[in-house]
Amino acid sequence: MTGFSHQAWQHTVKLQQAVLEHPFNEELAAGSLSRERFQFYLAQDARYLVGFGRALAVAAARAPDPGDLTFFAGAARESVVVERALHEGYFERFGLNESDLAAIETSPTCLGYTSYLLAVAQTEGYPELIAALLPCFWVYQHVGEDILRRQRPGVENPYRAWIDTYADEEFAASVRTCRQAVDRAAAAADEATRHRMLAAFTRASEYEWLFWDSAYRLETWPTAHFFG
Template structure:
């Protein structure tokens, strides 16, 4: 039987390959990504994770069983605590003051991605929400492992690479994939289609997020 994750993987294979080949990820693996681009990424990622954790918390509240509730609750906490420590370490290493970071606004892509997730969280079904939050787990695991296998010694971004290629992160990824498969199996065909559409949209935003960081994306007009 073809699972939801099988179909999601199949339908986004080309896009996921393109994510691995983005200049941001290739240069990060080579250890030659500019400090300025990585600083931009880390600040935007911190802004993203604050809202992503809210979507995960809502997924926990909507979950139909305690196992899924616990998984999403832990993930929401991890987005705020574990990865915040990673960001703060890089902020210190690259000379980014917390006050300075707090003054940044979300880029157009960051703003669009987080608002998409929160809209799904508040207005769509639990199943669609699970599908929408899954790419951030799964694609980061793919990217982390791809870069870890291809990186250079003494890469200045080693802590980032280690975070997303760590087996403990992989366990969380597999747990959410299993939850998504179970949710799809219990659901209707129409809702499975909606799940796949939500997954694809988030996967597109993942590509856009790394691309926007490399371009240090700005709003085209000021308010």
């Protein structure tokens, strides 16, 4: 019998394939993604990671298993400290300074995604929360490994450091640990809770697609012209 996480992935499998086929990730794989789009993505992702880290910290505080507490607390630290260090390296490489970052407004999708995770953290239980957090781990691994498979030997990709981060074994181990925590929570939950977990996993997966799409479109607030 397959676990909840496998079933949730199968439920969203068409969406997960659409993530791989999105122009942002197609061009990222080819190394042809525009600098402007990647800069925009970096700015949004750096802000997203703060909200993601806060939601992970709530999961750690609620985790009934000491091992899961350790994992989610460590992941919260990684999201804010380690991954932001990777972003800062890219900021320097791609010529982004603090004033450039400040000029890039937080997009509607970025605000929506972080607000959703924090709302789940505040209004739902531990099983629903970790189900909502899982796509950020798993989708990035899925994208990173797919892009790595498509790299041509001897062809330099300016985004290779980003690709390698999410395609390595250490990150894959984190995904497995998160999946196991979600599967244990689902196995102990009643049917109504598992239904809410699936809804949370699906909505977060939708936000993952929207995040790539918003970066590719350089998404702005449609109401911004009212304040010009």
